[in-house]
Amino acid sequence: MAQELAVSAGVAGQMISTTATLAMLSGLILPSLLKKLxxxxxxxGITLLLVLSSLLTSVASNIWLLLGARAH
Structure with missing residues (x-):
């Protein structure tokens, strides 16, 4: 992944860690915000967001687009 995006392995690893951290935080916060829906x-809605995120991830040409797509 790092070679395809022209970044170091460390930067690619940080991108994965950032995505996991955002997933954890959203898992803690979203249920209380969405309890009335x-x-x-x-x-x-979450399924559609996941599909859109996956499509954007598949065409990401740089690390910032990939991070934005995975940080849904």
Missing amino acids: DRRQMIL
């Missing part, structure tokens, strides 16, 4: 609508 219908569960089906919430699951559909």
